[in-house]
C-alpha cells in the first residue's frame with residue numbers, strides 16, 4: 170500500500186513537471202506579461218528589445234552557469250557580475266544570433282576550447298575582471314567576426330601556453346583585441362602588456378638568458394596602471410558607460426574610450442578640470458563629477474561636449490564659474506549644483522546670465538553660502554536684488570527677455586559688455602559703467 174502511494178505521488182510529480190514545462194511559455198503569453206515588453210525568466214533575467222536588437226539581461230544574479238530555457242534568438246547576452254567559474258564546451262552554441270557577450274566581473278578561471286562554438290556572429294566578447302591565467306587562440310576560432318575582446322584585469326601567466334593568444338592579440342588588424350591585458354606571472358614579465366610582449370620569449374626554454382636582452386629588461390616592479398579602462402569598469406548595456414566611482418582619482422583619467430555615453434567620476438578627489446579634458450569623448454551625454462573637491466574649472470574644460478545633456482557638479486568646492494565655462498554645452502538640460510560654497514558676488518553673474526539665456530536647462534542647488542548677508546539665498550534672488558539697485562542693468566535683462574529665440578551663446582555675449590563679466594575676483598558694482606553702455 171505504502172509503495173503504491175509513493176509511486177502515485179511520483180507519477181503526479183512527473184506529470185506536473187512536464188505540464189509546467191510545456192505550458193510555461195503559453196501561460197506567460199496569456200498571463201500578466203502579455204502587455205509588458207519585459208519578460209522575466211528563471212533567475213529573474215530580463216528580456217528587452219532596443220532598436221530591434223534583443224537584449225537578455227542576467228547581470229548581478231549570483232549565477233554560476235548559463236541556465237536552460239533562455240530565449241535563443243537574442244543578440245546581446247549580459248552576464249556581468251555573476252559567479253561563473255568555468256566555461257564549458259558549447260555553453261553558448263544555441264545563441265546563434267549573438268552579437269555581444271558580457272562575462273566581465275565573474276570568477277572565470279577556465280575556458281574550455283569549444284566554449285564559444287556556434288557564435289559565428291559575435292563581435293564583442295567581454296572577459297575583463299576575471300581570474301584567467303591561461304587561454305588559447307583556439308577558443309576564438311568559432312568567432313570570425315570578433316572585433317572587440319576585453320581581457321584586462323586577469324592574472325595572465327605569460328608562458329608557452331599563452332603563446333598563441335598573445336600572437337593573435339598582436340596581429341596589427343586586431344586593434345581592439347586584448348588591449349591593456351597584462352602578465353601577472355612569471356615575475357620577469359609581471360606588468361607587461363600582452364600587446365607589446367616579445368612573443369618569441371614565451372616558448373623559449375632559456376628565458377633566464379634571454380631576459381638579459383636589452384629590449385626585454387625585467388621590470389623593477391609591476392607597472393602602475395593609470396588609464397581609464399584598467400582603473401574603471403566599462404559597460405556596454407544599455408549605452409556605453411564608464412564607471413570610475415570611488416577610484417581615488419586626483420585627475421580625470423587618460424584614455425577614456427571614445428564611445429562612452431555616460432561617465433561617472435563621482436566620489437574621487439579631482440580638484441580641477443583642465444582644458445579639453447573630455448574633448449575626445451564626443452558622444453558623452455551624462456557626466457557625473459559629484460563628490461570631488463573641484464575648485465576650478467578651466468574655461469575650455471567642457472570643449473567638444475556638444476551632446477552633454479546632464480552635468481552633476483554637486484558636492485564640490487565651487488565658488489563661481491569662470492566666464493565662458495558653459496559656452497560649449499549647447500544641449501545641456503540638467504545641471505546639479507547643490508552643496509557647493511557659491512559666493513554671491515559679481516563673479517556669479519555669469520552663471521545666472523547663462524542660465525537665463527538657456528531656459529531649457531533645469532538646475533538645482535544654486536544657493537549663496539557667502540557673504541554672510543546673502544547666506545541661504547537662491548543666487549537668482551541675490552542677482553535680482555543687485556539688478557533692482559541698477560535700473561539700467563534691469564532694463565538690459567528685460568530687453569533680452571523679450572526675444573526668447575535669442576539664446577545662442579554668441580548673441581548673448583554680444584549683448585553684454587565682456588569687460589563687465591570678466592573673471593575678476595571681486596568688483597563692487599559701479600553704476601557709471603552701466604550708464605556707459607547706452
Ligand SMILES: *[C@@H]1O[C@H](CO)[C@@H](O)[C@H](O)[C@H]1NC(C)=O
Nearest residue numbers: 414435436457459460479481
Ligand atoms: C552622481 O553620483 C552621485 C554619487 O555617486 C549620485 O548620488 C548621483 O545620483 C549621481 N548623479 C547622477 C545625475 O547620476
Ligand SMILES: *[C@@H]1O[C@H](CO)[C@@H](O)[C@H](O)[C@H]1NC(C)=O
Nearest residue numbers: 435436437459460461484508
Ligand atoms: C560628498 O562627497 C564626499 C566625498 O566624496 C562623500 O563622502 C559624501 O558622502 C558626499 N555627500 C553627499 C551628500 O553625497
